[in-house]
Amino acid sequence: MSDETEKLKESAEESKKKFGSPIVVDQKTSSSLWFDQRELNVRYLISINRIKKFYEELSKGKVMATKCNKCGEIYFPPQSYCNKCGSNSMSWIELSGSGELLTYTIINVKPQSFSHYPDYAIGIAKMPQGVNVLAWIDGDVRSLRVGMKVRLEVKRRDPEGYLTYWIKPE
């Protein structure tokens, strides 16, 4: 819960005791607000069934894309079918070598679920295989510039402790 919500909750609890209803008053507008008594937590189960090999290769330190066996189209994020030619026959190829940083940003105001991280840099890299990869950048943000050479690196994301990929300046 954010500090903002925590304060509102305290005030709603007080209002319930005194007044009977969880009503809070907005300081700026003096408007009365009902403090929701029902909380909803959301966490999704997302199918990665048809691209499971991506995660198997990730555990070996490789970042993989898929390539259509019929028309040669390359997909990243990996896609289990080809919407260009209609084929379901795909192979896996590694995204390796020297890429080019197309653009980047530093996230200063973070979403709730990322608020435990220090400010992080996100970039998009064009890989020699012809597809782009969006990821966090592992490196000194002051040295970043559009067009610089980068490569991909796989390592654990803490504190969650799961494997993911980074863009790393060369």
Added chain:
Amino acid sequence: MRRVGIIGASYTKFGERFDSNMQELAWEAFNDALKEANIEKDSVDYSIVSNMGGWSSESLPAVIVSEGLGINPKGSVRVEAACASGSAAIKLAHDIIASGQADVVLALGVEKMRESPTKTIVEYIGRAGNFMWEFENFGLTFPGYYALYATAYMSKYGAKEEDLCEVAVKNHYYGSLNEKAQFTNRITLEKCMSSPYVAWPLKLYDCSPITDGAAAVLLASENFIKEHKSEAVWISGIGYATGTANLSKRDDFSGLDAARRAALQAYAKAGINPDRPASQLDLAEVHDCFTIAEVMAYEDLGFAKKGEGIKLVKEKQTYIGGLIPVNLDGGLKAKGHPIGATGESMIAELYHQLLGKVKGGRQADIKNGRALAHNVGGTGHYAYVTILSLDRSDHA
């Protein structure tokens, strides 16, 4: 296809509307539009409610709105095209009337973003891309998506953060003349430049705010307009396109491909020369969710050549009296950006501008009788360009 006109339009005061719930906000916008159109609410054959939601408590906004406006049992639906939901509602309302299935359709956008705390809203909008490959692992935010464009644009064309801030200064200036705007304060370039970074290189004053609000547009058929002798502004062309969900699947980060496509379609439909559109339009509303978005819009719409959008704002060419006035209501930046209601609020503004009804020193000179709304959903995920005209026959 039948011609479709707008016979009434309104938007509520935008801002932190803790004073009103969703139905009350919708009613505020609808009741004003209805009075302006001078029709009974029973005339409404169908309604389209644009709302993004997630941050607000109502899961079925279209039925909440229908009940609240007292237009049951007329059919309704909720549409979502992210920040362009309102223009999607206008397009569908137009198509239903043009095809002869209804005579009067209400497009109503409403958003109660402030029912959730800021961090939750940042979370929701950050998910407005490709969830698994952009948000889940990398925590992108809405300012972050546009910051990726800002960095690429600045690097390619040598634009500076100061140049982007010029857009904020302009839009706050016009916001100060619009009593319905969320921000009615003027700002200096220094104020914008000294505001904290939200997603480098974008700062707080480069960003549109979190907004509650509603906007209503009543559209009607040519027959209905003739019968009721209504004062109307006509829809002369709507262009639309989508861009990839995942930003990394794009090649160019200096403009929005979907917006360029939508503009060309709209120009073709409305008979506007795509090489010199500004000379045939009196003003435009463009989607300035971030300052960089307004600069790219100038170029995507053909008001400026690639890389010269910055010049347009620096030379004050998008103020009244310039090449083409843009966002005379303060834009998303100062008027506010209640996601699902933004599109209808742009159309409501242009409707009043074309009819010469705007007060407070921000009325554009109406010479061509044509205006354009550019409404982008997400980061060029959806794009709608709508051209309005005082001339009924103005249609290619």
